[in-house]
Amino acid sequence: MKAEEKKILKFLTGDENFIIPVYQRNYEWTEKQCKQLFDDLILINKNNYQTYFLGTIVVYKDDYGKDFLIIDGQQRLTTISILLLAIYNILNEGNIKSEEIEKEKILEFYLINKFQKDKNKQIKLQSVEKDKKAFFGIFEEEFINNSKITENYIFFKNKILENKINIDNLYKSIEKLVIVEIILKRGEDDPQLIFESLNSTGLDLSEGDKIRNFLLMKQKPEKQEELYKNYWFKIEENTKLNGSEVYKLSAFFRDYLTMKQRKIPNEKNIYFDFKEYFKKNSFEIEEILKDLLKNSKNYSKIINSNDDNKEISEILKRLNKLEILVSYPFLLELYNDYEKNYFTKKEFIEILLIIESFVFRRFICNLPTASLNKIFNILGKEIKSFIDYKENYFEIFKYVLLNKTGKGKFPKNEEFKNNFLIKDVYNTKKKNYYLLERLENFEQKESYVSSMIENKDLSIEHIMPQKLNENWKKDLGENYEEIHQKYLNTIGNLTLTGYNGKYSNKSFEEKKNIEKGFNKSPLYLNQYIKTCEKWTEKEIKERMNFLIEKSLKIWKYPKTDYEEQKDIFKFFTLADKYNFKGKKIDYFIFEDKKYSVNNWANFYEKIIKKLYNENSFLMKSFPNDEKLKSGFFDNKKNGDTCKKIDNNLYIEIGTNTERKIYFLKIIFDKLNIDLNKLKFYLK
Known part of the structure; x- marks a missing residue:
């Protein structure tokens, strides 16, 4: 290892290309970090600082010693390269004149290797795939949208054109930036240990980033590229939430390890737990990547509710609305077991429905959600403790759940019904929408309620309002306070409507007849309400009992004839x-x-x-x-x-x-x- 203090521009000078290995994360600096750097450059000029420490850049010599692999410092190095490119292009376009800056020196000393015959290697900074396209695109004036490389280039260019610091002084400030260059040598230094040491001191890398580094870092560059394209890139994309740039990579590894080891890693120790799991099992790199890829495909189905089977997707969507993330390791295991033909597609659907029923019944009966963590963690193991689980998986699954007791129990019909009668389902965050939507859609051929709720065309309505006026007190009778307190937020008094919330305190008759009122509602939930002339305790109880009877059909209590044999191991x-x-x-x-x-x-x-x-x-x-x-x-x-x-x-x-x-x-x-x-x- 060799460490040396060096000006950033001297570091960029030379014949070496700077390779961001495929195991590194993408470029992630936002406008916030770029603004801070630009403000610092103004400060250097204003206070006439002679040097300004930018940070450490750790590089690793490749086999031939011609290129640098960037182990740490890629965010700073990429940002300085973007800024230099912005300065060069502004001077080249003639938007700003300079008597001091040699624009060709910026291009040929710091940004390209002009004698490199391979066009793909002429640009010095060789980023990971997505960033590489965006950075190369700036040279060709073909901007790549939705890229932080492009966004930060435009930010710097606009900042320079604002002329809050003239371009000559800006360049002089860049000349004063100092780094500590640490060069690791092949055969002498272990880049993985250096990487772990750097990241133990607080650098902001996710657990998934660290695992990627661990798996790919020690491979030769061409092998890294192969493994990245064939496995890692696909794994990462499979953990992406649909319609967003949010990746659940670290969460995937946590759920994967929980499934494999029957214990839940601490969120801060996922990398070290994976590393231990990898070494204990003596995996080959490609072997573990194949398994990760297979499971990541199933993980995408779970988190994005996008199974090939429409019915499975709908159930997964509802499970995600219930926010039972602790079920993910077991759901992953279910997919693996289904692929081994332990149960049929129809049984798979039934298992998911039973999980939904199990979770929702426990919620209505106020059983602790913390218990679900352990329940789902060992559920697969409990099923496989029966020697005949391959032949009777579905029945054993039901048998195991139905035989749980105490805090882990599956509430029976009577307990579920009694708790539902008194449950405040209104103040349950998003679960109140899940409940009403499920009641509305059950056994209905067309399902448009979900999209209407998402578009806010439908909202939850208290039929008997949250604040009683004199007319409502009169209609409810002498015991109006008791009735109001007892039934206000229960299922009998809640529905979905499309009319404006400002009418919510109107009389029952007005609510029925206003525009988009109950009388004109096509919703199943409102059909009984249409038949009522008034809304009192009697009507609330009748609707409540009717909806709870329907709930027993929706969130069923499963049955099984399976009996554990005494001679079964x-x-x-x-x-x-x-x-x-x-x-x-x-x-x-x-x-x-x-x-x-x-x-x-x-x-x-x-x-x-x-x-x-x-x-x-x-x-x-x-x-x-x-x-x-x-x-x-x-x-x-x-x-x-x-x-x-x-x-x-x-x-x-x-x-x-x-x-x-x-x-x-x-x-x-x-x-x-x-x-x-x-x-x-x-x-």
Whole structure:
């Protein structure tokens, strides 16, 4: 590693091209950052600063030493290049004259390599694909829209033309910008470690950016390009929300890891958790990228509600309206299991409907949403604990959900109905629209309500208004206060209307007859209201009961005839927190091989010998390990329960099952083996 203080223009001078590797993020500086830089350049001139520190640029020499790979500093380097190009073009177009600046020097020293025969390499700054097109486009005067490169170029050009600082003084300020150039050498420095060190000090990279860097950085440039185009670019695009520039890349990796490992990474540790997962499983780069690409395609279907099947898309859309993001890992697993033909398309649709019903019923019954995190995290594992899950996946799915108790339960009809009668559904953020829209659209052939709500052509209306005037008090009777308090925000008193909100306090008769009032409403929700001559407790209760009966059909309580057989095995992994006391083991699987055993002692002895065959050097130290020395010895102890593994290594198999599991977890950790790789099946 070599570090040197250098003027930015000297850094740009030379025969090297500056390559922004494909694993780097796109150019992200906005007008805000560009304005700050421009204001700083004015300040340099005003205060006559001799130097001004711009920051650090870390570069990595390629195999031939002719080009620099930019490890850190691409945002600053790109911005200075854009600014220099703006100055050159203004001078070249003759919009502003200068006696001091050599415009050709700007072009030929800092922006292009004029002796480079390959036209694609003549421009010094070689950005990632989208930015490259935009930067090259400026040279050709073919602007690329929706690009921060283009936007910031136009910003700088307009700023210079405003002439708040004359172009000569602006250029002199750029000449005073200083960087620290750090050059990493192949074979001597590890760019990945440098990258992690830089980003541990607060540089604003997403967890997804870090994972991209980790996967692609150590590949040769041509391989990086291949992997980026074939996999990473597609993965990234698959996490994009439709109709926006918002990418959910880090969220995808969090949900992917949750699905794979049955534990939820901390949002700030997704990169390190992925790195550990990658290394523990000894993946090849292309192997993990293929799996990520496959899952990202399904992730796009989930977050954008755009499955090939229209019915599945509609259900996913409703699940997204319920904002149950914690279900995403299980939904990813569902797609994987569907692709393995564990259940049919029809069953897939039914599973999604049951999830919708499960979540909504819990919401109506005020069950804690925090519990859903754990429920969905282990749901796939619970299903697959049944040995016949491949044949009976759908029935087992229902069986597992219906057998949950306490905070994790699936509310039954009576509980759901009783809570719905009193639930304040108006003050539930977006869920009130979801509820009314679902009631309206259920079993209807045409669905136009969603778009009308999105366009604000329909809004939620209290039939009995939020503020009672004298006429309403009279119509409701002596108990108007009690009725108002009890029913105001309940489902019986809420509907969707298209009339102006200023009429909301009008009498019931006026609400029926005004323009776009109830009498002219085509909505199913308002058909009963049309038949009423007044709106009192009696009408509210009748409509409420009618809508709740319909709700029981929409958000169904599932049924299954599946019965767990006593002779069906259940499997567990070493990662599971489970009390095995009194349980009998039948066999275990390790490294995809099955080993039959007589009991836990036999299991323990076999797995230790298997581990020792591959890790003998490290395991010979176990008798001296503080945590393991009570179960590992370097010489034979008295009794039949001390078994020989090898010369100078013996184990105690007479301990209880809990102790054996405890030792194995420590051993797997020391040997850096994933706990989930050991599966054992109980009788």
